[in-house]
Amino acid sequence: MKKHIYLLLVLLIAGLQANAQGRMITGIITDAQSGNTLPGVSIMLKGTTSGTSTNKHGKYNISVPDEKSILIFRYIGYATKEVKVGNKQQLDVAMEVDNKTLDEVIVTGYGIRGLAGKVAGVRISGNSSQSFMAHEVQLAPPVHNTENYNYIKESTFQDAKKTPLSTFSIDVDNASYSNVRRFLNQGQKPPVDAVRIEEMINYFSYDYKQPTGDAPFSVTTELSDCPWNKDNQLLHIGLQGKNISTEKLPASNLVFLIDVSGSMSMTDKLPLVKAGFKLLVDQLRPQDKVAIVVYAGAAGLVLPSTSGEDKPTIMQAIENLQAGGSTAGGAGINLAYKVAQENFVKGGNNRVILASDGDFNVGVSSDSELQRIIEKKRESGVFLTVLGFGTGNLKDSRMEQLANKGNGNYAYVDNILEAKKVFVNEFGGTLFTIAKDVKLQLEFNPAKVKAYRLIGYENRALADEEFNDDKKDAGDMGAGHTVTALYEIVPVGAKSATTTGDVDPLKYQKSQLDPKANSTNEMLTLKLRYKEPDGNKSKLITTTATDNAVAVGKTSDDFRFSAAIAACGMLLRDSKYKGNATYPMVLELAQNARGNDEEGYRIEFINLVKSMSLLSDRR
Template sequence: MKKVYELILLLFIVASCSTNPENDNSFSFSNGNTAEYDEMGEFQTGDQYEEYVENPFVYTSEAPISTFSIDADGASYGNMRRFIMQENMLPPRGAIRTEELINYFNLDYEFNGGEHPIGLNGELSGNPWNSENKLIRIGIKGKTIPESEDVPSNFVFLIDVSGSMASEDKLELLKNGFKYFVDGLGAEDRIAIVTYAGSAGVLLASTSGTEKNTIKNAIDQLGAGGSTAGAAGISTAYEIAQENFIENGNNRIILGTDGDFNVGISNREELIALIEEKRASKIFLTVLGVGRGNLNDAALEQIANHGNGNYEYIDNPEQLRKVFIYDYSKFYTIAKDVKVQVAFNPEVVEAYRLIGYENRILDTEDFEDDTEDAGEIGAGQNITALYEIVPVGNVSENLPAFTVDFRYKLPDSDVSIPIQLEIFDEAKTFSESSDFMKFTAGISAFSMLLSDSEYKGTSSYSQVLEWINSTNLRDEHGFKAEFKEIVTKAKDL
């Protein structure tokens, strides 16, 4: 009987992997990878991810106000790309965070902030995957800092050199990236290097940015071996950053690791508590995740979220250039604790759904609570959020204006500043919407297809390509063109 059961199970798995890839989340392996699934049927990689969740539709009559923190991370996109382009498989659902896929890309939002360090924009259009609903796009643009106004920086590299970092796609990749970073340092910038394995140590005391060879020679000395005392490294890095703190300057720790903490404080909640304690020092944090097989994505994303920071995943040399060269200005925070709040009128909106930002949802009262942490935005950076709304039946095609409230703090302030955006319904179809709407909606649909969302509607990979191809956005470094290749390959997988 057992053999019959095993045969039936095998036939079921084969059949499941043979379905139409256009609207299915089946996995196909062309590089010899062996699939492992947990008891819930979730694909297992050895990496650690949060349990997959998705924002549901909320009835406006029950909860008319939606509040969330912005998220400037891009790690989920790099990790997704690695699965599809290098591993020849679709990523597990827990690896997909829609907001990080959207915010990976540089969009040329106009900066119209005036006296504020952030500019706002938005629009409303038809919904391409559900014709009965509409989409609201909310855009934020960080102020660009001219080179003449650059403030001096106090950086601390915090580098995991434990045994798990020994592969080419981990420590060696990071070493190359840090060298790119050093090339961008100015005469008033300083950098220190802290390493951690079984214990933490200072490899390089805080050194002037003019001493590039000295800094690069220290980076070349890095080698992997031993266990991972992550908490000790974090504490030492903050101590060094505090000792060299620059008033009115840019003070930041850059952590490079696979997140495999296994010595000292290794519990994620305790690590987050440590980071929350340290963020009061007004030192910002950038987290760089690397590798596969033991990547603790869940912990790294939360450490960045709770540490006034951002999280990126490094999967290839071009991503190094993006983080350390093309997006260098993002290391300069221009606004922190940025929150968004939308009040929906039950008379015109029956229900709404925030697409992505699942672990960034805030309570209504958190919006004006200046002790409540939220996300940061770097110089020149853009943030986008989409809502799918269900209009009330028999309402006119043109909806009233939507008022979106924001609050932010200046980097060295503890008091938030309010700002508003009005979004008007001009009865635009999706095809009449801006390229920004088409591109970000296309990414959202792609994310829903990867995660087999119950809200994906009529979306397909072919349609995503059609929507993306209809745009004409600047693509200086080819990342938008690369996205089309990713969608095409995902369709085949």
């Protein structure tokens, strides 16, 4: 009898303990519009300090005491949500982006114009457009803005007889697209010089063939009619970097260089930096190591080089960061490179990752001085990744140049999904260089090409003689990266109205075509130079492209989608070369070229285009 009573007491106590401990709730958090999972979402049990966050797959689990418990879901850029758990064991939540609506706003210049009466506009829906009348808009007070962008002088058409060579450095940066997206999501038209068309195109990945043999990348070309000028043609060039599985990537020696000055205190700056770096830490392997350097009024080492196996220590060091003080960026850069060199991994990936709004104002702070520091430091074999954060004082021009000079890449992180793209989806491409100083030089055949224009890449143009100069710095390519370039071409004999301007005939020399130029179907010869990541002598790849054009409807999804991005960029810049481009045309091209869009980046662009039509007087 006593044994039975004892057993009942044990069961009763166990039941009371189980009830006190509550039950486990699991779930997946997604973006309500795209359905993409959201990593780093904060989940708190209301009225307590208990909480958790979603992992890189958007999954979470949390213990709750009873059915009356309420969970609070918070995420940067999304509306906070409170959900009562009830009797559910699985609680999935779709979060809504917290952005200003664009439907009743027309934007001109850099701000919003209130509509005193009713102003005609266009609403895009699917492939059709219909008129609508906009309502009155209350203007928000002007915000002091010190963002800085380099002036872009748009490239022009070149006469293929007089200027047969086109030479430029590749560009794997994609900061411009996410920055443009940020402006559009805020209901503003981006500054013209914030729109770098090549970076918008290269934000997206493309389905090019994988390289074969020893070459680190493949080259693909495609030719068709130009969508915005039917009398011209569009040449699509694609490079595909070799994919390398994470387990086969070399060991990493990383230094996080984090701006913790007062200007970084806003929620879209340091809190987002911390969330993004936590995603990166989650990807690290035992052979990888991380150090953390911070700078405000001065620079300091807050975490010595630590194995990727010790994630809790690294995570805690990131969590403890707080913003305050002025910005000694130069001192921070010097210390970060010093730490990277002290822990250098021969044959590995040695890299400083700078996260900042670029607002350096203490010590070395001029662009020229900072660039010279970076140029000198890159000789050590340490690469540089630059991540821009925040609004209102973003120094885009400075950060882009630092990345260019530091054998690295530049991305702008406007939300946690972008952090996931940079640190998780494109882990290899962001951090592991497979080729450096990559340059292209195209020689056009004047018997086939009357004139040509490279779309974008204005700040990547090289002198023709710099193609063979191995001392000339150029762009670097990461594992799995794609690079895309577009040329608008005026074929010989076309009834195109495109001109290159008049130049007086030469007095002392005459240029003559090689007779073979007329007998070949070659439109151009493409030459590409690159170096191994630790090499100093370049290697050469040569290929040709023919004048065999196909109808636009028979081109690849990649051709049409990149053309849509280019046309969109020209519309945002109000380019004199936009031809007959319109937002409905952009929308139709993009919608019919979505292709394999697992992460939803292309559908996001399509949805942006539907709003962009409200941001321009050109329909």
